[in-house]
Amino acid sequence: AQTVTQSQPEMSVQEAETVTLSCTYDTSESDYYLFWYKQPPSRQMILVIRQEAYKQQNATENRFSVNFQKAAKSFSLKISDSQLGDAAMYFCAFHQGAQKLVFGQGTRLTINP
Amino acid sequence: GAVVSQHPSRVICKSGTSVKIECRSLDFQATTMFWYRQFPKQSLMLMATSNEGSKATYEQGVEKDKFLINHASLTLSTLTVTSAHPEDSSFYICSARNGQGTYGYTFGSGTRLTVV
Numbered sequence: 001a002q003t004v005t006q007s008q009p010e011m012s013v014q015e016a017e018t019v020t021l022s023c024t025y026d027t028s029e030s031d032y033y034l035f036w037y038k039q040p041p042s043r044q045m046i047l048v049i050r051q052e053a054y055k056q057q058n059a060t061e062n063r064f065s066v067n068f069q070k071a072a073k074s075f076s077l078k079i080s081d082s083q084l085g086d087a088a089m090y091f092c093a094f095h096q097g098a099q100k101l102v103f104g105q106g107t108r109l110t111i112n113p
Numbered sequence: 114g115a116v117v118s119q120h121p122s123r124v125i126c127k128s129g130t131s132v133k134i135e136c137r138s139l140d141f142q143a144t145t146m147f148w149y150r151q152f153p154k155q156s157l158m159l160m161a162t163s164n165e166g167s168k169a170t171y172e173q174g175v176e177k178d179k180f181l182i183n184h185a186s187l188t189l190s191t192l193t194v195t196s197a198h199p200e201d202s203s204f205y206i207c208s209a210r211n212g213q214g215t216y217g218y219t220f221g222s223g224t225r226l227t228v229v
Contacts, residue, residue, distance in 0.1 A: 045208070
């Protein structure tokens with residue numbers, strides 16, 4: 001079974017600085033999808049970024065980018081120019097084929113003004 | 114963009130009663146919807162996968178007689194918590210595949226259930 005591990009329960013960063021959230025996963029498959037979701041205090045799940053495993057190029061969405069290392073099964077999220085509105089729980093997630101979306105434990109990100 | 118509407122956002126019920134939570138896809142058809150439970154400061158735990166026109170698939174350890182799921186149309190799935198008890202108090206979230214690109218998911222805004 002696939003597993004997703006986020007080893008950082010909490011992270012903090014100064015406003016305008018850069019922070020990287022870690023995520024590793026375990027799978028024997030070669031074709032799959034990885035996601036980062038943000039859950040602010042409202043608890044609405046918001047898709048931040050998505051990566052297809054067959055693509056070598058790292059996905060980027062404005063200030064958010066990933067470092068996808070397929071061989072190492074690592075999928076970290078980098079947030080540049082951190083803003084107060086980035087404060088939230090961040091969940092890494094894995095999906096393959098017809099199987100369910102598997103979430104990591106989450107990382108709580110605090111932005112210090 | 115794809116929107117999933119979940120109602121109610123908050124509900125308080127008495128122990129022993131049943132509560133129904135609705136999840137609607139507003140601008141797309143969702144053949145598959147998912148129901149999650151989230152405890153405070155924890156991750157989302159998948160409870161069941163709801164398929165339109167067929168029985169839901171429950172995750173191991175989830176009581177199917179307590180958490181009744183109905184997916185009668187392509188835009189509506191419901192979760193009914195039957196004979197609720199205080200330990201059923203939690204945050205429940207639904208999700209649907211939105212058809213936007215491959216494996217796109219859209220989440221409802223969640224329902225906070227409190228059983229007193």
